[in-house]
Amino acid sequence: MEFISGIVFSILSVIAFYIFGKKLLTIKRNIHLGRPVELNDQPIARWKNVFLLALGQKKMFRNIPVAVLHLILYVGFIIINTELLEIIIDGIFGTHRFFKPYLGALYPILINSFEVLALLVFVACLFFLSRRNILRIKRFLSNDLTGWPKTDANLILAIEIVLMGLFLLMNAADPSVNFIISSWIKPALSNLDAHQLHTIEQTAWWIHILGIYGFMNYLPYSKHLHIVLAFPNAYYASLEPKGKMHNMVAVQNEVLYAMQPELAPTNAAPPEKFGAKDVMDLSWKNLMDAYSCTECGRCSAACPANSTGKLLSPRKIMMDTRDRLEIVGKNIDANGQFEDDGKSLLNDHITIEELRACTTCNACVEECPVSISPMDIIIELRRSLIMEDSNAPSEWNGMFSNIENNFAPWKFAPDDRDAWTKQS
Amino acid sequence: MKVSTMAEMMAAGTKPEVLFWVGCAGSFDQRAQKITKAFATILDKAGVVYAILGKEEACTGDPARRAGNEFMFQMMAYQNIQVMNAYEIKKIVTTCPHCFNTLKNEYPALGGNYDVIHHTQFLQELIESGKIKISDSNEWKGKTITYHDSCYLGRANDIYEAPRKVLESLDIELKEMRRCKSKGLCCGAGGAQMFKEEEKGTTRINMDRADEAIETKANFVASACPFCNTMMTDGIKNRDEEVKTEVLDIAEIIAKAIQ
Numbered sequence: 001m002e003f004i005s006g007i008v009f010s011i012l013s014v015i016a017f018y019i020f021g022k023k024l025l026t027i028k029r030n031i032h033l034g035r036p037v038e039l040n041d042q043p044i045a046r047w048k049n050v051f052l053l054a055l056g057q058k059k060m061f062r063n064i065p066v067a068v069l070h071l072i073l074y075v076g077f078i079i080i081n082t083e084l085l086e087i088i089i090d091g092i093f094g095t096h097r098f099f100k101p102y103l104g105a106l107y108p109i110l111i112n113s114f115e116v117l118a119l120l121v122f123v124a125c126l127f128f129l130s131r132r133n134i135l136r137i138k139r140f141l142s143n144d145l146t147g148w149p150k151t152d153a154n155l156i157l158a159i160e161i162v163l164m165g166l167f168l169l170m171n172a173a174d175p176s177v178n179f180i181i182s183s184w185i186k187p188a189l190s191n192l193d194a195h196q197l198h199t200i201e202q203t204a205w206w207i208h209i210l211g212i213y214g215f216m217n218y219l220p221y222s223k224h225l226h227i228v229l230a231f232p233n234a235y236y237a238s239l240e241p242k243g244k245m246h247n248m249v250a251v252q253n254e255v256l257y258a259m260q261p262e263l264a265p266t267n268a269a270p271p272e273k274f275g276a277k278d279v280m281d282l283s284w285k286n287l288m289d290a291y292s293c294t295e296c297g298r299c300s301a302a303c304p305a306n307s308t309g310k311l312l313s314p315r316k317i318m319m320d321t322r323d324r325l326e327i328v329g330k331n332i333d334a335n336g337q338f339e340d341d342g343k344s345l346l347n348d349h350i351t352i353e354e355l356r357a358c359t360t361c362n363a364c365v366e367e368c369p370v371s372i373s374p375m376d377i378i379i380e381l382r383r384s385l386i387m388e389d390s391n392a393p394s395e396w397n398g399m400f401s402n403i404e405n406n407f408a409p410w411k412f413a414p415d416d417r418d419a420w421t422k423q424s
Numbered sequence: 425m426k427v428s429t430m431a432e433m434m435a436a437g438t439k440p441e442v443l444f445w446v447g448c449a450g451s452f453d454q455r456a457q458k459i460t461k462a463f464a465t466i467l468d469k470a471g472v473v474y475a476i477l478g479k480e481e482a483c484t485g486d487p488a489r490r491a492g493n494e495f496m497f498q499m500m501a502y503q504n505i506q507v508m509n510a511y512e513i514k515k516i517v518t519t520c521p522h523c524f525n526t527l528k529n530e531y532p533a534l535g536g537n538y539d540v541i542h543h544t545q546f547l548q549e550l551i552e553s554g555k556i557k558i559s560d561s562n563e564w565k566g567k568t569i570t571y572h573d574s575c576y577l578g579r580a581n582d583i584y585e586a587p588r589k590v591l592e593s594l595d596i597e598l599k600e601m602r603r604c605k606s607k608g609l610c611c612g613a614g615g616a617q618m619f620k621e622e623e624k625g626t627t628r629i630n631m632d633r634a635d636e637a638i639e640t641k642a643n644f645v646a647s648a649c650p651f652c653n654t655m656m657t658d659g660i661k662n663r664d665e666e667v668k669t670e671v672l673d674i675a676e677i678i679a680k681a682i683q
Contacts, residue, residue: 062607243580244529248494252534255498275492304610304633309626357623360490360615361575366606382492395620396491403496407482408448409619417446418478420457421427421464 009091009209016213023220024228027291030329033338034284039236046235049371054234059369069124073160076121077227080114080167087209097177108179115168115181122164125157132157139297144316149223149295156224159215166208173201229292230370236285237371242362245379248274251387275383278344279325282380289372290321299364299374305357312357314364314374320349321377346381352391355382427464429478430511440475442546443513443538445527447520448483449650455657456519456650462679463519463543469682470555474517480507484526491616498534501526505536519543519675521576521649522614528581542577544587544648544674551593551678558593562681568597569677570642572633572656573608574649587648587674594681601636609633611655618651634659638669645671 052058057074060067089098100107132140132153145153171182173189175197189197219225250272257264276282279290299314300306306313324345332338355378364374385391392400399409407414433440444467450460467474485500508516516538518524528540550556569591577583584605591598603609612622612629622628634656637645645660647653656671 241525241529241581243525243576245489247530247533248498251494251498255495255502259502274494302607304612304629305623305625307609308629308632310623312623353623356620357625358615359575359610359612359617359629361610362579363575363607363610366579379490379492382490383494384492386492387494392491392493393620396493396616399491399616399619400488400493400496403483403485403488403500407500408452409483409487410448410452412452414482415479417451417481418427418429418476420446420451420460421425421476423457423461 003094006092006094012210012213013088013091016217020216020220023217026329026333027220027225029332030325031284031287031291033280033325033328033332034282034287035280037283037285039238039285042239045239046237049234049237049239050231052234053237053369053371054231057369059367062367069127072117072120072124073128074227076117076124080117080121080164083111083114083167084209084212087205090205091209097174100177108177111171111177112180115171115179118164118167119181122161122168125161125164129154129157129161139301139315142297142300142313142315144297144300144313144319145295149319152222152224153295155218156222159211159218163208163211163215166204166211170201170204170208173197173204223293223295226292226294226370229288233288233292234371236288238373242365246376248383250274273384274387275385276377276380277346277384277388279321279328280338281384282321282345282377286321286373286377286380287325289374289377290318290325292370293318293322293372294370295319296369298367298369299372302363302367304359304361304363310354310357311351312354312378314378317350317354317374317377318372321345324349346384350381352385355385356393358382425461425464425468428475429480430475430513431478431480433475434511438473439512441473442515442517443508443511444474444476445516445518445520445523446476446481447518447523447650449654450519451481453650453654455654459519459650459653459673459675462673463675465679466547466550466556466675466682470550472550472555477507477511484523484531486522486526487616487619489526489530490614491619501531501534501536505531505534508536508538513538515539515541517541517543517546519650519673521574521580522651525576525580542581542583542586542648544577544590545583547590547674547678548586551590556678556682558595558678558681559683562594564594564596564644564677564681566596567644568599568640568642569594569644569646570599570601570637570640571604571646571648571674572601572611572637572652573605574647574652575608575610575614577648578608579606587646590674590678591646594677599640599642601633601640603636609636611649611652611659613651613655618654628659630655630659631662632659634663638663642669644677645669646674646677647671648674 057067057071060070086099090096131137168182168185171177171179172185273281279287295315297315303312303314328338331341358378360375362375402409402411406412446460449456482503483500484504485497489497516527521542524540524542527538571587571591573584588598609632610629611633637656638660645656647656653671653673660669660671
């Protein structure tokens, strides 16, 4: 019997990891649909960001109470999951608490600490669930989250609560051990005989591990993927001052050749597409940003345009980018390569009115706990609007022609530029 | 006032310590011209040998670039870099955070490498080195001032301390707004918004920010950017406060406080 259950468990494990791995590769492929950009310089500064921003969650600590609760979930997740190693070994070989004899006195210390963390995670999740659904916090009430995103967020918290409950129940139903938190549940099970206890323990064990496999495979479809991507996203975060915009070398050269035609190569390649109309025109970092987004909305809460009722929401920019990228990815899966579907990120997902509202103030970039730049995407889409579609509000066209003719955004005579020196 | 241009200095065979990049607002906008003149006055008093480009200066291209018009930006940058490199400019000071950001962060990739500092940093240096002396009986003494962070100084370039240090040298009470430093709320002008109508919303960004400034009950709002100055002035005017809170650039405040 134990032999058969070991085989079944092994097969299920292989399937779970296979599907997960395959989906991760699809996501990796989707990210690499983006434009190449070199982000491998200054490894020390990049590792520092991984430690501070991802491991250390520095940005979360801009709001300390929430940061502490989130830290419990995060530490709980990592530490409790080390117990998975034993669970998987037990599952495959039909052993029972494989590490117990080897670890001696350390074993109960470890499991006790897992249990304390499990309880803390349980409580933190309950708090977050009520915060999301009962407290009226603006960034959680936003239309950005209507429908699936709201369900997604609640589902993650609910699953964590169930998994922690199962972990504690499994320990409580095991008569061979007595741990700090699960011993509180033991009295409730005191009327059961050894066989019934064993059934409960086994059932909790199976649902727990299958739940974890299910959760793992749910990750790639969820905002919860940030638990994986926050780390590489911190590594590849921009190390430049936030005010610096990415230079368009193609345009730089066009201007240079216009000014100094002698420098122009005779067989110059036609210029690339200017700016981004669709996800493939964005950089791979922009696309990794989209998959890393956990839809917390700190960006939109800090956005001056969003907080004054404009249509722009940096969080929606990220969610739209991911949605569009998923559509493009599925299109490639179905057709072998991308077949034009007559749609694009610009216009079909993100409207011109949203893009026009951005003040490039960098508040969204500053707030993001997982090193995302929504502003970068906004600017690339704006570039496409202006340079590909010549789509600008009339005031901007006026500003452009003033700069071109008067060398200032207003219509003043260039000769008056130093007129202030002659005023009293 | 007598302000030399680079061309004049070149003709006279001299070189300035620093180029004062005035910027479009500082050159043409009537309100911002006062900031320009205040800063030039301080430079004179401190004995700094400086020059302007005068008629040879042109828009850095910042609003065009942020609106999405990279061609226009590249054209302006090319032109400005040609002029500045011909004069062998080494150091630039500017009263506009947008010009500052573009000159400092974006021109190097195009061949324009200069040591660029913002006027609030320059003022801090002048005060700390004793080149300018704050009068003990300066008119701001004991007043409450709130400082509005410019996005292009603050988040864009992590300059939060210099403007505050300069203000604190005045023996004033510096009162922070609810959102300040890296959490500071934008005035609404950046990203070429200055040059168009705001998109449809429930309120204007500068009104929100003006409310935060008014909440502090400060006597004055200090700004470090000509565009923030305009936006904050308009916002506060619109709120029709009984006590008119005046918006002043840090250069204007310092110009009136030095011996």
